[in-house]
Amino acid sequence: MANKGPIFIGGLGRSGTTLLALMLDSHQYIKCGPELHFRAPRDLGPYILDSMQYVGKDYSLDSRPGVMFIQRVKRFGIMPEELRRILLEHPNKIVQNFKGRCALINRVALLAMHKAAKTRWGIKIMTDIGSHLTEYAEQWQAARFIHVIKDPRDNINGLLKVNWGPDSVEAAADQWVRTIVRSRDKARKNKIRLYEVNFNQLVLDTEITIRKALGWLGEIYDPNVLRHHEMPHTFIDHPAGHPSADQVKHPIDASYIGRFKEGLTAVQIETIEKMTMPYIKELGFINGKVNAGIA
Numbered sequence: 001m002a003n004k005g006p007i008f009i010g011g012l013g014r015s016g017t018t019l020l021a022l023m024l025d026s027h028q029y030i031k032c033g034p035e036l037h038f039r040a041p042r043d044l045g046p047y048i049l050d051s052m053q054y055v056g057k058d059y060s061l062d063s064r065p066g067v068m069f070i071q072r073v074k075r076f077g078i079m080p081e082e083l084r085r086i087l088l089e090h091p092n093k094i095v096q097n098f099k100g101r102c103a104l105i106n107r108v109a110l111l112a113m114h115k116a117a118k119t120r121w122g123i124k125i126m127t128d129i130g131s132h133l134t135e136y137a138e139q140w141q142a143a144r145f146i147h148v149i150k151d152p153r154d155n156i157n158g159l160l161k162v163n164w165g166p167d168s169v170e171a172a173a174d175q176w177v178r179t180i181v182r183s184r185d186k187a188r189k190n191k192i193r194l195y196e197v198n199f200n201q202l203v204l205d206t207e208i209t210i211r212k213a214l215g216w217l218g219e220i221y222d223p224n225v226l227r228h229h230e231m232p233h234t235f236i237d238h239p240a241g242h243p244s245a246d247q248v249k250h251p252i253d254a255s256y257i258g259r260f261k262e263g264l265t266a267v268q269i270e271t272i273e274k275m276t277m278p279y280i281k282e283l284g285f286i287n288g289k290v291n292a293g294i295a
Contacts, residue, residue, distance in 0.1 A: 005142025007122030010129020014158030015150040016199040018244040026231040031116040033076035035124035044095040077234035102139040130182035150199035151285040153260035173275040
């Protein structure tokens, strides 16, 4: 089978990227992993090798990015010893620049793909889809990018509940808008293959939405993508505290939509709507409903 290129899923935290990743991971040909945040560690060489001694133990703030990277790679199905071998075999022992990091991640992903007996791989890149889209496309020229977009009110309602999210409603709304604007602008200017998945459509009209996404990816429809909660996933086997792990074990639930009505104050909702209303209208997020089609 011809190499169709990797799949990169982006979006804000709490936007539904994990759900889509597990649905694609359920496909007979696709091994789709979580976010690896491989730009965060100071290098993907000695620093990661040193951090391995702290996995499952108390570690310093300085070691945290390394330990987290190891845990994220494990969610992808690559055990620490396998990662160690890849790092030691890599021709550039101290991998610091983006190109080198991508080459190493490519090796990690190919191993995960082959272990799963699949023919294509993908990972989540979160807000990098807006900030670093061009850089990814330069390193993986055959790649396809999917941006999961959730109603900003629901998205921000979820972000305010985690300790790693934006520090204000205004900051979150600004990031939501900027990620859409930047990804669209960069894709248009650089002819990058970018597809937008509307989270409300994914939840309310699941089969049609995932069929369209798979068609755009050049993949056949596989009904197992609708049974993500019943399929085996290395992400579920090794969650390492991922905030979405428990939720995505279950079938898709329409109650995902509109939770902001109980979680946000009237003032917060008004602030978000004032900053995002053009996109709320474009994407059909009025009153928690959704319009037809976005691609």
